[in-house]
Amino acid sequence: LGNTMLSNYSKHATSKLLSLRQLQTARKQKISSFVKGKGKLLSGTAVAVVGAATVTTYFLHQSAKASEDELHAPHLPWQHSGALKTLDAASIRRGYEVYRQVCAACHSMEYIAFRNLVGVSHTEDEMKAIAAQAQIVDGPDDNGKMFKRPGRLSDYFPSPYTNDEEARAANNGALPPDLSYIVLGVHGEEDYIFSLLTGYYDPPAGVVIGEDQHYNAYFAGQAIGMAQALYNEIIEYEDGTPATQSQLAKDVTVFLRWAAEPHHDKRKLYGFRALCFAIMFVPLFWYQKKRVFSVIKSKKIAFK
Ligand code: HEC
Incomplete structure (x- = not known):
């Protein structure tokens, strides 16, 4: 139990x-x-x-x-756009002249040295002569004072102002940006820079612009602190190219593209070489694929 x-x-x-x-x-x-x-x-x-x-x-x-009614910069047919196109060296040379004689009064390019243009648009002697015209602050000397001396190839482009405050004070409060990498820093890149430089108009009826401002159709908000910098014949080109406003704007834009990307041409050349190298492998891979798959593809599977 x-x-x-x-x-x-x-x-x-x-x-x-x-x-x-x-x-x-x-x-x-x-x-x-x-x-x-x-x-x-x-x-x-x-x-x-x-x-x-x-x-x-x-x-x-x-x-x-x-x-907002600012215009979007239209796409322009730049000679250097395209996988196999290089920058136009003559245009870089003219563009540097525009920068040096016009834009450098307000804009620094502190990441570009005189030597960078050697072999790009100028010879070494030409650049040495240009650098020597610039007054570079150096020092301190034995007495602890800063002094000015003629520029050398290794010097970076001198800045027009010692600091941002001085730059603002000279431009009614607006800060002229450093132009070294400006092409990569703005939306629309070259197209925008060109349109901005050629986009000054009288303000349309009803649009009120501040006293120290200028109407630019492509600038965000349209009221820009930079006055129109480029006019026909504002400088003279040594190679005899007619210095129209659009020519000046185009050349300085190409120069700024070079400054932002000095290895532009090399990048495209190496890209092209890499592509050629890779293409060499195509027949090899094709042959190998045929060889490996021939066994599988010629097989007959029967289920009984
Ligand atoms: C008289 C001084 C002066 C000169 C000369 C000048 N700029 Fe400017 N620039 C300015 C100021 C100031 C600003 C800032 C404007 C603002 O923020 O409203 C500016 C802004 C710019 C900008 C930035 C625009 C943006 O979208 O923010 C570019 C690009 C530019 N300048 C290019 C040039 C080029 C290229 C030249 C030569 C052809 C030139 N500037 C000549 C004073 C100048």
Whole structure:
């Protein structure tokens, strides 16, 4: 009797244990399906919210754009755009002249040294002569004073102002940016710089411009602190190219593109070489593929 009772009891206990386990798994399943359901609901809501926010932001952005009427710089056919095109050295040379004689009065290019132009647009002797015309601050000397000396090839282009405050004070509060990397720093790159330099007009009727500001159709907000810098014949080119406003703007823009990317031509040359090298492997890969797949492709599989 004792044995039967014990076995009965153990059966009972096992069944209880089983039912407890079942209960637990059922509960777990319920919880997990509940969590899963919630997760789906949550992620669905999140997607909807993010979507709605994106759409709203897009339309807000559009409406903000519609209320400004500056022009977007049109895309221009630059001689150096294209995978195999190089920068026009003659244009860089003329552009440097424009920078030196016009823009350098207000804009620094502190990351470009005179030596950088040697072999690009000028010979070493030409650049030495140009550098020697610049007055470079050096020192301190034996008495602890800074002094000025003629420039050398290793000097960086001198800045027109000693600090930003002086630059602002001389330009009615507007800071002329450093032009070393300006082409990469503005939206539209060369197209924008060219359009900006040639985009000065009388303000349209109803548009009021501040006293020290100028109307430029391509500048964000249209009121720019920089006066029109380029006019027909403002400088004379040594190579006899007619110095029209658009020619001056084009040349200085090409010069600024070179400054922002001095390795432009080399980059394209190396890219081309790498491509040629890679193309050599095409027949090799084709042959190898045929060889490996010939076994597989000529195999017949029969299921019996
Ligand atoms: C009389 C001083 C002066 C001269 C000369 C001058 N600039 Fe400027 N430039 C400024 C000032 C000031 C600003 C800042 C304008 C502003 O933020 O409203 C500026 C801004 C710029 C900008 C930035 C525009 C932008 O979108 O932020 C570029 C590019 C530029 N100048 C290029 C040139 C080039 C190229 C030349 C020579 C052809 C030149 N500047 C000549 C004073 C000058």
